[in-house]
Amino acid sequence: MGGFTGVIRNYPEIPDEEQKAVFKEQIQWLIHHYSDDEGYYYDKYASLGFKRSTNSGYESELRPLTYEDEAMWFVFYGDIYNTEELRQNVTTEDDTIATESDAEMLAVLFKKYQEQAFALLRGTFAVLIWDKEQAILYGARDPFGIKPLFYRETDEEAVFASEKKCISFMAEHEAIDTEALQHYLSFQFVPEPMTMTDHIKKVAPGHYFIKKPGEKMTQHRYWQASFTPVLADKQNWIRRIRDSLYDSVKVRMNSDAPIGAFLSGGIDSTIMAAIAKEFKPDIKTFSVGFDREGYSEIDVAKETAAKLGVDNIAYRITPEEYVKALPKIMWYMDDPLADPACVPLYFAAREARKHVDVALSGEGADELFGGYNIYREPESLKLFSYIPFTVKKLLKRVAAVMPEGVRGKSFLERGTTPLRDRYIGNAKMFEEDEKQAFLKSFRKDLSYREVTGPLYDQVSAYPFINQMQYIDIHTWLTGDILLNADRMLAAHSLELRVPFLDKEVFRVASQLPPKLKTGNGTTKSILRDVSRGLIPDHVLDRKKLGFPVPIRHWLKNELYDWAKRLIQESSTDHLLDKSYVLNLLEAHCQDKGDYSRKIWTVLMFMLWHQIFVENQFDRETLTQTGSDSKVFLRSESS
Structure with missing residues (x-):
């Protein structure tokens, strides 16, 4: 490395x-x-x-x-x-x-x-x-x-x-690619091959x-992801998937370096830890969480580790250290990433590095085996395929005049909108009209479809779920999930190994019929069958959480002063209408809607701008002594 x-x-x-x-x-x-x-x-x-x-x-x-x-x-x-x-x-x-x-x-x-x-x-x-x-x-x-x-x-x-940063340091200042900024506000990351830095x-x-x-x-x-569903007996699929996963984990553990594994409360990390234990019985696992109900999987991870018979080392993150780590994390990222889960992974990697040199992680399972709930959407909207085009146009107009929050509005909007016009990946932040309201360099001709359109063209004949997987593999996976994983582990000189993202594992997963991914009213249906008898039952039946972060609550309380000050002090007036963002923060605090992820997307860009454009943090602070960011916290009761 x-x-x-x-x-x-x-x-x-x-x-x-x-x-x-x-x-x-x-x-x-x-x-x-x-x-x-x-x-x-x-x-x-x-x-x-x-x-x-x-x-x-x-x-x-x-x-x-x-x-x-x-x-x-x-x-x-x-x-x-x-x-x-x-x-x-x-x-x-x-x-x-x-x-x-x-x-x-x-x-x-x-x-x-x-x-x-x-x-x-x-x-x-x-x-x-x-x-x-x-x-x-x-x-x-x-x-x-x-x-x-x-x-x-x-x-x-x-x-x-x-x-x-090895390239951008040679320029006198970071020249922002405004096209990348506009797409960032849609995706919460800069879609490749662009970066936030021009050229x-x-x-x-x-x-x-x-x-x-x-x-x-x-x-x-030289390699392309493609899906070619093949009909085969279910038990045959279970055997092939399990064999491919065992082989993928085995080759990644062929090292003299100490190896550990991240462990949350979900299937992906648990199956990695369970297989790894068969090759290394004394493997250590690592988990993080928060002291807020519903935002920690530490207890589940501890229970899982006990049943697997492996050690588990857990760490609870406070709001104060979460926000103090942000400048350093953004420095490592190179480009802004508004996924709050990058911070928990930073702390998980920090704890793991105290014990191991290499860590196994479960990235890629959702994209390969159909793990996101939104992959079930085509099935729930199937009835619209039987409705005549003229009737769908009428229903779309009805949905447009329905007030926000009215039950059925979203269902009608999604059902009357083609997949390629509504799905841009696992996360979607600002709509085009919202960006136009506060992004000063907004271009009407620069829709997010400029990114996803060419991808849909390549897979137009695929079943809807395969189209969604293809979009995520080429946007969300590289722009968010892998950027996060690679950079947060590299920040601690910890080597990342992701057994799901293996050419041989993908070869098997790419042949799965859609019903084996989102069948039985769940996600990753076939992977759950693969996991039975290998991982504890309590993991199989849990709702997916991932790395949940309570920013929705924190922005109303502990992080409110920090967020407001960052907006006010940010030298991004030439790029953004900061009054719009401040109003969004106040509306969130007054419970007029949950705008936390949209606010966070803007905050992370402003923080990136402070570091790489405004140079408000010196390199020594970011790389050696930690980040001494200006943090203003208040208690929830204040």
């Missing part, structure tokens, strides 16, 4: 000492828990730099790694889980692999297969490969986008990095790129 940056110049120039110093400064912006072990490579076109993680297992991984008598140079970030299989396929008398390093194995593989090698990898990774003899830079990102890979391309050069983008998941000096970079897909 580590981080890297790279530069490809369009015109030949050997970097002088001043240019090398600037390049080395890029590496220093990587997350501070990485060690001081650094490696650099320079020639007339390329500069590569790598900083190794403190828990790296291989001394040989002080990269950049060279291969073929220095004809090729690599920087690699992540893990490959099928190295043994690949080693047997590529190792010959002429191609020996001296160490167990993933990067060295990839070097041999790339020599043989070139860019086709990426499709053979089973793992989580971002990589740059500089072919010095051919003067070509190759790069790739893992199929699901677990690891990020950023770039900025100009007329002079292309800059790449595993963290955005900095992300390489798409499942893609590799080719960059030659003097030519534009091109991206190419």
Whole structure:
């Protein structure tokens, strides 16, 4: 584990000492828990730099790694889980692999297969490969986008990095992409490939790129999520899913590093912990929660751990430390993320790092096996498919004039609106008319459909649930779930491993008929059947909570003063009508509606703006001594 940056110049120039110093400064912006072990490579076109993680297992991984008598140079970030299989396929008398390093194995593989090698990898990774003899830079990102890979391309050069701040620090100030901001207010995250910073983008998941000096970079897909439902006996599905999960967990536990697992009250994390225990009986599990009824799964996690026979280490988060951690968390994120669950994961990772170097987590199960309640919506709206188009138009007009909150209004609106016009992912914050009311750079021609439309076009023939899964895999999963997981664990130099997000697991899940996902009036129906006898029954029958955070209550009480002050002090007047946001906060406090998630979305952007644009927090504060944010809390009784 580590981080890297790279530069490809369009015109030949050997970097002088001043240019090398600037390049080395890029590496220093990587997350501070990485060690001081650094490696650099320079020639007339390329500069590569790598900083190794403190828990790296291989001394040989002080990269950049060279291969073929220095004809090729690599920087690699992540893990490959099928190295043994690949080693047997590529190792010959002429191609020996001296160490167990993933990067060295990839070097041999790339020599043989070139860019086709990426499709053979089973793992989580971002990589740059500089072919010095051919003067070509190759790069790739893992199929699901677990690891990020950023770039900025100009007329002079292309800059790449595993963290955005390694690129953006070179600009005099953070130039905001107003298109990204408008989409952020819809999704609560910046949808890829955009970032909140103008001209900095992300390489798409499942893609590799080719960059030659003097030519534009091109991206190419090597893996794509697709759904091909297959009819088979239910017991056959249960066996195939269970076998794929066992194999996925097993290959991710093939390490000498101490491994733990996150444990909530849900199926996803519990099945991971249960399988992991079979390979490592003394595995430790980690849970977090809050001292507020309905917002903690610690008690359930403790009960689950006891029945599984594993240790559980739990931590309860207070409102004060929650908000104090926010600036530091936003620093690690690189881009604003308004999912309140990122903070609990930050604390869970902090506690886990005291005991282990690697953590298993349950991300991806919902997207692969149909775990979100909204996936059941097409079935509940099925009757509208029998209603004539003219009648549906009339019902849509009726719904439009019904007062907000009237029973049946939402049902009519959803039933008379095509899926592609109403579903943008698991979370939807501001509607277009709301954004227009307070976003000063609002563009009417820039609907969220600009993001989701091309995705729907690719899966228009799929069943509705598969369309929703596809949208979430390409938006919510990468923009929220994986950004959160990767960055919060990296903040503590804790390695993330997500067994559900495995190509082999997906291959099985992609063949499931829709009824096995949301059948029997529930979600993840087949995964529940897979879990029976493996995890405690009390987990199977519980309502999904995830990482619930009581911001709805806190914004009325403990965090009200903090939120109001952040809005007032934020230098975002040129971007947002702050009076609109203040009025929304007051309406929330007066119980005129639950606007907590919308308020939080704006607050997180303002906090990001304070850190990266206004520079109100110095780097030392954010990376070494914690965040000393201005926090104003009040008791619930005040």
